Amino acid sequence: MKVGVLAVQGAFAEHEEILSQLGVDYIELRNGKDARQDFDGLILPGGESTTQGKLLRELDMFEPLKEKLVRGLPVLATCAGLILLAEEISNDTARYFGTLPVTVKRNAYGRQLGSFYTEEQFGDLGKVPMTFIRAPYVESVRAGVEILARVEQKIVGVRYKNQIGLSFHPELNDNRKIHQMFLASIALI
Template sequence: MTVAVLALQGAFIEHEQMLDRLGVAHIELRQATDLKQDFDGLILPGGESTTQSLLLHEQEMFEPLQKRIQDGMPVLATCAGMILLASAIEGQDAAHFATFPITVKRNAYGRQLGSFHTVSEVKGIGEVPMTFIRAPYVSEAAPDVKILAEVDGKIVGVRCGNQFAYAFHPELDQDTRIHELFLQTIANS
């Protein structure tokens, strides 16, 4: 099993370190030629979603990755990654990949000073540490979306098919279970 990590901008190194801890091979996606490598799943890290989308287009990686996601490739998206997958973004006319039938609110918890850490339940996993940094949340979800986690009445973890999206940064904490669930999904697909 090999996992590709989008490495254009954001917290991709932390995801790679988590995969290293779990003994999972990984590659970085930085340019279109990287897509020629074999990989079984994709991680879209936190960072700045608009910048990541712009770089995906500039590097001619946007459409090929969008097609792989639409075709069922397992994806783990955190923070900005959730925004990249969402089919709608509050206050914006356009979405990015638009493969996940959710509406997200960007910077829902305010600017950097609104960042926080908590522990809360993720369905199927149990209580996990959650670090929120300029995080979004899900304001609307289609009926086929499974709600995995909520904090203070806001949806912060969702699954639809092979796509997982979390508003927080599991890669910044020591708990590996969110990544393990993603890897199990890859193994089963």
Template sequence: MTIAVLALQGAFIEHEQMLQKLGVHTIELRQASDLQKDFDGIILPGGESTVQGKLLHALNMFEPLKEKIESGIPVLATCAGMILLASDITEQDESYFETIPMTVKRNAYGRQLGSFHTNAEASGIGEIPMTFIRAPYVESVHTDTSGNTPEILSIVEDRIVGVKYKNQMAFAFHPELDQDTQIHEAFLGMIR
């Protein structure tokens, strides 16, 4: 099994280290040609969603990556990755891949002071540590044209911080920054 990690900016190395700990081969997506390689799943890491969005367009990676996601390849998105997948972003006109019908609020907990750590339940996974760094959260989930609504996986302080929709799991926090491997294992389980 090979997992492709978007490696343009942000916390991608930590995801690679987490997967290597689980014995999984990783490759980095740094240019359009990398999307031609064989891989079984994609990780969209935390970082700056605006910067990642601009780089994806500048490197001609945006459309091919969106097509892969829409064609059903399993995706794990964390923090900025969650923003990239959202159909709507509060107080922002444009969105990115728009592959999960939900409205996300960026930097929802404030800037650096809005970083915190907690333990909470993730549906189907169990109690896990959650590290939030300038994190977004999901304001609302929507029903798509086929009548499907994202499943809410986790709520912290009455805010949605984890969702699953078809082939995509998205979390507002950074599971790659804790030692707990359950989120990555659940993602690998989706692929198997």
């Protein structure tokens, strides 16, 4: 198994460290050539969605990655990654991959000072640590989207087919359950 990690901006190194700890090979996706290689899953890390979206296009990665997502490539998208996947962004006119049928609100918890940590139920994994940094949340979901987690009535974790979208950063904590769930979804294909 090999996982592609978008490595142009944001918290990609933390995801790579977890993959290494779990014994999973990964490739850093930094340009179109990388994005066209074969890999079994994709991680879209947190960071700055506008910057990531711009770099995806400038570095010739947008189309090959979108094609892989449309074909069903398993993906774990955290924070900015969730925004990249979202079909709609309620407070922004930008659109990126649009493969996840949800409406997301960018920076929904405010600026950096609005960052916080909590532990909440996540699907059938039990309580998991959740670190929110200038995080979005999911305002609404469409048919077929499973809600995996809520914090204060706000949707912060969803799954749609092979796509897992999170408002928070599981890579910033010691709990590996979410990454293991993602890797298990790859193994099922």
